[in-house]
Amino acid sequence: MRCLVTGATGYIGGRLVPRLLADGHAVRCLTRSAGRLRDVPWAGEVEVTEGDLSRPETLPAALAGIEIAYYLVHSLGQAGFEATDRAAATHFAAAARAAGVRRIVYLGGPVPPTGERHASAHLRSRAEVGRILLDSGVPTVVLRAAVIIGSGSASFEMLRYLTERLPAMVTPRWVHNRIQPIAVRDVLRYLVGCATLPDRVNRGFDIAGPDVLTFLEMMRRYAAVAGLSHRVVLPTRVLSPGLSSYWVGLITPVPNAIARPLVESLVQEAVAREHDIAGYLPDPPGGLTGFDRAVELALTKIRDFDVETRWSTASGPDQAAAEPLPSDPNWSGGSVYTDVRQARVAAPADALWRIIEGVGGENGWYSFPLAWSVRGWLDRLTGGVGLRRGRRHPHRLLVGEALDFWRVEEIVPGELLRLRAEMRVPGRAWLELRAEPDGDRASRYSQRAVFVPRGLAGHAYWAAVSPFHTLVFGGMARNIAAGAERLAGSYPGTRTR
Structure with missing residues (x-):
């Protein structure tokens, strides 16, 4: 049939x-x-x-x-x-x-x-x-x-x-x-x-x-x-x-x-x-x-x-209405706020990727767990999805899957994970995590948070949370790099620098 x-x-x-x-x-x-x-x-x-x-x-x-x-x-x-x-x-x-x-x-x-x-x-x-x-x-x-x-x-x-x-x-x-x-x-x-x-x-x-x-x-x-x-x-x-x-x-x-x-x-x-x-x-x-x-x-x-x-x-905001990640800083003539972090990692890119693909759910977000939990609870209290959706599998992700209060928008195995926010915010938000080789048994971790505000409330929101970004996003970049180095150090016959 x-x-x-x-x-x-x-x-x-x-x-x-x-x-x-x-x-x-x-x-x-x-x-x-x-x-x-x-x-x-x-x-x-x-x-x-x-x-x-x-x-x-x-x-x-x-x-x-x-x-x-x-x-x-x-x-x-x-x-x-x-x-x-x-x-x-x-x-x-x-x-x-x-x-x-x-x-x-x-x-x-x-x-x-x-x-x-x-x-x-x-x-x-x-x-x-x-x-x-x-x-x-x-x-x-x-x-x-x-x-x-x-x-x-x-x-x-x-x-x-x-x-x-x-x-x-x-x-x-x-x-x-x-x-x-x-x-x-x-x-x-x-x-x-x-x-x-x-x-x-x-x-x-x-x-x-x-x-x-x-x-x-x-x-x-x-x-x-x-x-x-x-x-x-x-x-x-x-x-x-x-x-x-x-x-x-x-x-x-x-x-x-x-x-x-x-x-x-x-x-x-x-x-x-x-x-x-x-x-x-x-x-x-x-x-x-x-x-x-x-x-x-x-x-x-x-x-x-x-x-x-x-x-x-299948649950979440209307997928048909979801906008793609804006790559132009002057996208649609409006403001785009970003927070960019990078780190050189003394571990091969495959070890770094394993840590990246494992974020969220029971594995957590590698920085200030209390801040992530509070953000999740605030989202739930305002009718959002919160953090409890977790993840389907502890190590593997697929395009379209829910990941806590994010949705997997794009994944290039070994290279890129892009998440689109589904928490309640006055605008649209994305989080990109990248891994790329950088010399002999080393790699580079790149992390970019993108926020497109909606109205005055959106600009006020970004201004309010920006002071915490060093603690949350900075800590996330450092801890993901450290996690990859620990993972690489556990490989038989491997030494990290």
């Missing part, structure tokens, strides 16, 4: 593509920026086309010759996401019908038993998108999943951090609502299987794992699987969904903009009302993956640094 995957840079889409390839399908990926798929392991096996669901004129080329179209995009966390998703689904439905697509497959959320008028905006929007696609005239399958358990998913990260960081906690009433979670491996199996469904199938299916649990039971069973002590939980009526989302945002890596719709989705019970999908795609031998096993698999992936995709890869 010839398949189109929208959302290939996202959590589910990035995992679905290699599984479709393994199943023998030809895959085309639709993305707003082809560069974001440049470094993924399967990049050479797919066709990548640039387009935007908000620009219907870009869709015919993406859908030309396609038989199965996977719709895996949403605007969760963005202002006005319901209208944005409604327009995108309408554009896609019309383009798919015009292109003669044989089937659309959409991954949505559960419809609450109490009725859609009581649903959260998140679930209401998901249901609306499903209806638009089902009414498109193209046979469509809508898979309705509640909480997805897998390494790197936003729901799993929320569960994980709440359970691991709080041995005792006061919780809202919704922790007693029933949920039927599903393992990400089962979601992907259903998505791949939908490519072979008969053309007559045009409907939604509930998909869920075998266990019906409350969120409280999920936390306690997570603790048991992870080898943690028993968690003490005290439910209260005081915490509304809004307050709960701020609480989740402070404790977990999931920012408020995403935590709020996720929390609101838990206010109603999310239990599968049917299992009709089994009539078309039978359960695997041994049955669907249980909650405990799904948690065990996810924790193993995290421990082995084998997390394929993370929620944060």
